Amino acid sequence: MTGFFKISMKSLLIIFPVISLLVTGCEKIIDVDLNDANPTIVIEGNLSMNDSSVNVLLSETGSYFGDGQLRKVSGAIVNLEDNEGNLFQVDEKEEGLYINDQVNARPGGHYKLSVSYKGTEYSAVSFLNPPVRIDSAGYERSERTRFYEEGYRINIFFEDPPGKENYYRINVYKNGELMSASNDLIVFDDSGIDGKIVQVKLRGQRFNTHDRAYLEMCAIDKPVWRYFSTLRDVANLNPGSPAPANPISNFNNGALGYFSAWSYDTKFIIIK
């Protein structure tokens, strides 16, 4: 499970500058003159099998130091199509938010999301994997370490479906709220653990007594896994990182963002 491993390796590398900063480092806010790139469309499309709904957020890039809200994109034509030729129209419910909650999605289907805006059509295809069941979830108390504060950490156990490549994303809700900091982005693949019973320890998400944890383990496809892996790299830049680049999108025609068809299994636990 190289994904997890990479995270811990990265934390290790971060220490080096940290140690030297502790000695004499200093920070100051400076003015940097950045160019303003032409606005580019950003598409965040999610098709959830369990909820039978497709949710598409459309926005545009804005000036980096800009103070205004990022512009939402209205008036686009959004369609979802499956590999059997069924077409679902996705209507704008509020500014920039397009929803169709009547999509009867099947595992094993290919779904294509297309967005037409200002004469350009952007499309992406995603494969809907069947859900993988969480066998159980538990928690354990861990002491304070160099990287992590003391507290409770959640363990998830599941059986990886054998003989195929699987890609996962885990969303963690703490007391009803989705944890969405950049290090809460948990994606991994099954390389090296194919068909095994897997324990995932959520090291970065700390819980206290009486906290409620709601876990969503999503089965995603490879391009989406790659998107989130590279998004995580950009969101966690640290000194000495290689030149940052935009995450690898599954959309064509230069759109930013992703379209993911996924299914999930959930668990709910209370830390006692």
Added chain:
Amino acid sequence: MIKTFLIFLISLLTVTHANAQSQYVLSGNISDATSGENLTGATIVVEEISNTGGITNTYGFYSITVPEGRYSIRFQFIGYKTITIPLEVNKNIILDIELERAVFELGKVEVTSERADKNISSLEMGTVRMAPGQIESIPVIFGERDVMKTIQLTPGVKAAGEGNSGFHVRGGGIDQNLILIDEAPVYSASHLLGFFSVFNSDAIKNASLLKGAVPAEYGGRASSVMDIQMKEGNLKKLGIAGNIGLISSNITVEGPIQKDKSSFMISGRRTYADLFLNFSKDDDVRNSNLYFYDLNMKTNYKINNNNRIYLSGYVGRDDFGYKDEFGFDWGSLTGTLRWNHIFSSRLFSNSSLIMSNYSYNIDLRRNLDVDIRSQIQDINVKQDFSFYMNSQNNIRFGANVIFHIILPGKITVNEMTSYVLPEDIAKRRAVEWVAYISNNHNLSDRLKLSYGLRYSLFSNIGPGEFYEFDELGELVNTTEVDRREFYKTQGGAEPRFAINYLFNRQNSLKASYNRMYQYLHLLTNTTTTTPTDMWLPSSNNVKPQVSDQVSLGYFKNFRSNEYESAIEVYYKNLKNQIDYKNGADLIYNSTVESELVFGMGWAYGAEFMLKKKSGRVNGWISYTWSRTMRQFDEISNGNPFPARHDRTHDLSVVAMYDLSKKLKLSATWVYYTGNAVTFPSGKYEIDGKIIGYYTERNGYRMPDYHRLDAGLVWQLKKTDKIESSWYFSVYNAYARENAYFIDFREKEDAPGMAEAVQVSLFRAIPSVSYRFRF
């Protein structure tokens, strides 16, 4: 091409050979009179014949050919008294010379005894030579003398980062420098995140950096060669020298085992920066340890006049840990066994057996219980000959075979509950074969040539698996290769050429061309080197890097060689450069080759150097203007972009001033314009996060960098027997906050709004050390 070149070479040789009649050879060894150390690069001048002379090689050996006659022969070397010997030559003569050190008087740096116009007359160009003694008073960070950092103050050499010993030469990458210590390659040349180089100055005799006109005996890296020789050890008497500093100390002991026959040198260094960590209020810092040590050893034995054996070794290790949670250590180990044999007064031979090893271990104990080990190992067998054919031709030829064994990563998990799985990425094995021949040819008083050819091949060998990938990077075929079976062999010819035309003794024009192949490539996730960087051998998927460089230089001395100046321009073309796919997983990945993209690079620039060699005030000014570009089809839509280390203007001023006999003041000032860097040109929101939008690679510049370092040497005592001094220095004396990196982040008080934060590493760092010798 190669064939014509060889014919050219042979025809030149035979022509000159026909002239060589009734000539005699004068040969021998030149050494230091007090220590018996070989002197490398000492010159031999025959006063009566202008076109005849010689230079000692690495082992102090020289050989010149003269017609029968009476001559005055002059032996000279920087910092030593010149000796002139009248000699009747009517047979071959062996003459060993011991040169005495010129008395060092402050206020009058004795450099005039060297053949003062050597920079004009030699074929060397793009070469920086430094002996630790010459740079003693130049202030450096933490007060630790460091040849590698002083070399960064010369033109065409750029520091990889603040206080870093890594460097870029003429647009090349950090991994394109071949760093040799007594012929053994050093795969990771820095300690403590790069703030120290692995070279303990007290153990070093000479260091030279070859930026261009690289002779045919060197190869294996695309941009430069840094050749470092350790001291051999005093053959005459026992000596102890040491340095006690704030964060590190070292001690060197050297002396004869058998007087004038064998000697030893041993030098050790240890930092104790971690002692200061105990005073920290921060628990995390207090519970960390962080130190390094290194040890240089050398011994040699003169069997007789024609045979001498040298054995040298280096071991150095960094250790970093935090309580019982994790340990991380890394370091190098090298060893060189050499046998000098003089076949005849004209034929000198050196045979070497060289070993080099770099490894690191990461031990994550608590909760994880995981061990990671990675290693690169070389075994090199090398044979070199110098044939001093006649007064016009000095031919060097040789061959070597290097075995490389790379262990990319072995992950051991001791506890089954751990979520990291054991992984053993197969070792990669390869053999590098090299043969070379070159000739230094004095065509006339005014025209000197050096031409040579190096031929190198690189073969992947089994046991191992080799992979083929499709365009998307998906594995399509795996080839199993048996033990000792060859898989892919690639390589080619590396022609080398240099010419020097002397207008007169004060002016010369030099030009050179060289091609170099590089078969091992550094994979790094960061912009400077880190201990976990991995070397990847060329293979069916990775072609060797090839560089072609042309350079042209004009050298002028004035005020009777008190001042040296040089202008050099270069153009370098780099093929098969390596970059990474977005999101590439570089470590512990057996199919890492699928994560790479390949492109090209080119670099050009002009270098200016003005040096004042003597007087109460001495030092130099160095300025470089340069551009370094890369082009990859997969990056920035295939448009050329500046390399990360592209730095347009780079200026260094080094000045030393003798206040009195006992006090010496020095200062260096460095100014350069910012490196290329990638910044966002917009932002957007995705997955509940604000993310930067990147439109081009390295399209922005870091802020300008400048810094003043100052130093003071206070000599307490200086006699033949004992020497002691205090060294005071301040790094970054006016506390300029130079940007180490620039971080873009969300404002704490205004979510959704971004700000740029500049992080600087150091303010002023004072240091003091005490140095002694007896």
